[in-house]
Amino acid sequence: MAAEGAGAMGDPVEETLALYRAMLLIRRFEEKTGQLYGMGLIGGFCHLYIGQEAVVTGLEACAHPGDHRVTSYRCHGHALAAGVSPEAVMSELLGRESGVNRGRGGSMHMFSPAHRFWGGHGIVGAQVPIGAGLALAEKHRGTNNIAFCYFGDGAADQGQVAETYAMARNWQLPVLFVIENNAQFAGAPVRGRAPALLERARAHGIPVQAVDGMDVRAVRAAGEDAVLHVRAGKGPYLLEVKTHRYRGHSMADPAKYRRAAETPRQREDRDPITSLRRQILAEDLASEDDLKAVDREIKEIVSAAAETARAAAEPDPATLSQHVYAEA
Amino acid sequence: MPTEILMPALSPTMEEGRLARWYVKEGDRVDAGDVIAEIETDKATLEFEAVAPGRLGPILVPEGAEAVKVNTPIAVLLSAAEDGTEIALPETPPAAPPPAPRPAARGARSGTLREPGWDADLPRGTLTVREALRDALAEEMRRDDDVVLIGEEVAEYQGAYKITQGLFDEFGARRVMDAPITEHAFTGIAVGAAFAGLRPVVEYMSFAFAMQAMDQIVNSAAKTHYMSGGAVTCPLVLRGPQGMGGRVGAQHAQCFASWFAQVPGLKVVAPFAASDAKGLLKAAIRDPNPVVFLESEALYGRAFEVPDLGEDHVVPLGRARVWREGTDVTIVSFGAGMAHALAAADTLAEEGLSAEVIDLRSLRPLDTGTVIESVKRTSRCVTVEDGWPVGAVGDHIAAEVMRGAFDWLDAPVLSVTGRDLPMPYAETLEQAALVTSGDVVAAARRVCNR
Known part of the structure; x- marks a missing residue:
């Protein structure tokens, strides 16, 4: 289900290149999103995933067809990684009828049942019990599908998250909780706060593991272990993926709370995409020219998605009242 | 002094229950806290404890008795002073006490x-x-x-x-x-x-x-x-x-x-x-x-x-039910409010006012059509609900009726609602806060100029 079939392909070279492509697609897509937001083409709140690409990319490489995923409002990258087309996501951001949700959802609310992608939830933490519920449905049906349930370190403070840990553990639900710890909740860094993110889950009897979220191969390796546990029917598992968001919480957040030197240094040393690029070249998995070709191809995909979205029709106001209720 | 053991209330709304089992027999010695009987309602089964020490005198309600009203004497407890002597059980149970005061009957719970x-x-x-x-x-x-x-x-x-x-x-x-x-x-x-x-x-x-x-x-x-x-x-x-x-x-x-x-x-x-x-x-x-x-x-x-309803009995959502036909006033309600509406319609009938009673059943979608058609025949409308008055369902109905049957109306639509306050605990205050069928009757009289 992951973009370009990252993972489960068997060929380690192809797998690694697929991870590179998938991360680069999210990076270039989000950069374009930021541009279009600046041009006033995208409305409302808009939360970019730049810097965190390795998290969803590494974990989608562990997903099987039939697995579910659900996340927060910072969902563009998750939609792409689940396999929703860049055109459909960009069209949604621009509020077009051709958007993945016909322009009704927007940046924070994207859904694609065909990709078993269940949002895109604008209320911090709300997706956590929903993720457990997706897992409950699979357990009920006796499949070995699992649910990937992503949330941030900020959301982890929500009471419903603790409630969900308890129920997922008691009911042995096949859910993989993924805390994307970008070390900042909304506009404030977490310094001075004691998150104890792993301890909270462990207290509920949920096995946990922390992993470097700037290293996509490490994320995938940790994901494979976690998924094996969950898919085997052993109940929930929690990964704390330590990542780094380069931009502010949303486009409205100038991120002045960062230390000035922090972001450039992070980018230089630890950026998940340039790191993987270095590794690919060092391991001779592909040539510089090969990677440049990938870069060009991704750029073209994103440009084409933006152009398609800009040219697409906006919803007809006559359709305003559609979809309030599902027909029996 | 013998004291009567009364049928306990196990919940705020219990009116009667089954005396499932006696754990003690006449003449047995009991201590405060001893389980003496098991009481069942349709909701729950609970064990019932003695509140004072003594010996059990006559059992007045036998094991297995159904529909025993709350506060009915079910046994007699002989006090500690009588302990140690051979208990002479009274020949006849003590005279039945006057009926215990009961909460004012709430229409919703009475009768079939x-x-x-x-x-x-x-x-x-x-x-x-x-x-x-x-x-x-x-x-x-x-x-x-x-x-x-x-x-x-x-x-x-x-x-x-x-x-x-x-x-x-x-x-x-x-x-x-x-x-x-x-x-x-x-x-x-x-x-x-x-x-x-x-x-x-x-x-x-x-x-x-x-x-x-x-x-x-x-x-x-x-x-x-x-x-x-x-x-x-x-x-x-x-x-x-x-x-x-x-x-x-x-x-x-x-x-x-x-x-x-x-x-x-x-x-x-x-x-x-x-x-x-x-x-x-x-x-x-x-x-x-x-x-x-x-x-x-x-x-x-x-x-x-x-x-017999059978397995195919499915009621579509969004359709009101005309419970009772009438010609003078339309009373619109739902849920527990229907009990007040129906009781009011009985009272109004005695006064010569014919009330049509509509049970909305669904509030969304709302079957305004049935209400408006009724008001076009009666020209008067009263709504009834237990909830608060601001933003009440009844006020929305009133607006719909105004829009849909303005020319037929002979009086403003009146909304009967609960009082605009948090529900109090004390019985006198609670009774004053609850909607009654009397409130509905009064509103119906007003719109009918009675």
Whole structure:
């Protein structure tokens, strides 16, 4: 289900290149999103995933067809990684009828049942019990599908998250909780706060593991272990993926709370995409020219998605009242 | 001095119960705290303890006695002073005391009502709302493996109000799931399961507790179909009792009808009659949308005379029921408010006023057409609900009637509602805060210029 079939392909070279492509697609897509937001083409709140690409990319490489995923409002990258087309996501951001949700959802609310992608939830933490519920449905049906349930370190403070840990553990639900710890909740860094993110889950009897979220191969390796546990029917598992968001919480957040030197240094040393690029070249998995070709191809995909979205029709106001209720 | 042991009340709304078992016999010595009897209601079974030491005198109500009213003397306890002597049991039980004061009868709980609208030739039995709800759940669970129950004490304890009686035994833990006291999360879990195709039925022990889950109900369940451009459906039923009175104080007594009815994407149902409780719950479970199903604790034990409903009895959501036809005034209500409406119609009939009584049954979608057609015949309208007056369902009905039948109206539409305050505890205050059939009669007289 992951973009370009990252993972489960068997060929380690192809797998690694697929991870590179998938991360680069999210990076270039989000950069374009930021541009279009600046041009006033995208409305409302808009939360970019730049810097965190390795998290969803590494974990989608562990997903099987039939697995579910659900996340927060910072969902563009998750939609792409689940396999929703860049055109459909960009069209949604621009509020077009051709958007993945016909322009009704927007940046924070994207859904694609065909990709078993269940949002895109604008209320911090709300997706956590929903993720457990997706897992409950699979357990009920006796499949070995699992649910990937992503949330941030900020959301982890929500009471419903603790409630969900308890129920997922008691009911042995096949859910993989993924805390994307970008070390900042909304506009404030977490310094001075004691998150104890792993301890909270462990207290509920949920096995946990922390992993470097700037290293996509490490994320995938940790994901494979976690998924094996969950898919085997052993109940929930929690990964704390330590990542780094380069931009502010949303486009409205100038991120002045960062230390000035922090972001450039992070980018230089630890950026998940340039790191993987270095590794690919060092391991001779592909040539510089090969990677440049990938870069060009991704750029073209994103440009084409933006152009398609800009040219697409906006919803007809006559359709305003559609979809309030599902027909029996 | 012998003291009488009285039939205890096990809950705020218990009126009678079964004396299931005596653990002691006449002449036995008991200590304070000793379990002496087991009492059963349709909701619960509880052991009953002696409050003072002594010897048990005559047992006045035998084991197995049904429908023993609360406060009826069930035995006599001989005091410690009489201890040590051979107890001479009195030849005759002491004279029955005057009947204990009872709370003013709330219409919702008294008497068996014959439901209108059924073929007069069909043989009828009685069905309580509790049985109707349980039958609906059981039938839909047999019909569709995707229907699952989630709630506090719904499984082994058979439901706090015994709505889920027998379902755990029949369907097991895979289908009937006891949740911890986590309304926020178990509602969210039900939403996620519904996205993925299950048809969860969530029971709130009280709808007051659903406030913990309001975000999941409104933001996740109600809005997602729209937000997803029709891609995601959320076939979910959120059910449980709400109600006024019962001396439970402010936090457990509130009508949530108008709150939920305001939310596009939700359907909202509040049945009164047993056949509607069954048919609407079956329809709610089959509906592809989230349905808030508001029950009334006061109605659970109420019996209705109905024909055998069978498994095909499904009542479509969004259609009102004309309970009683009339010509002078239209009284519109739903849920427990219907009891006040019907009692008022009886009183008005004695005064020569003919009231048409409409049970909305569903609040969203709302069957305004049936109300407006009725008002075009009666030219007068009174609405009745237990909830608060600001933003009341009745005020919305009044606006719809004004828009749809302005030229037919001979008087302003009056809304009878609960008082605009948190429910008080003290009995005198509570009685003053509750809607009564008298309030409805007074409003009907006013619009009829009587």
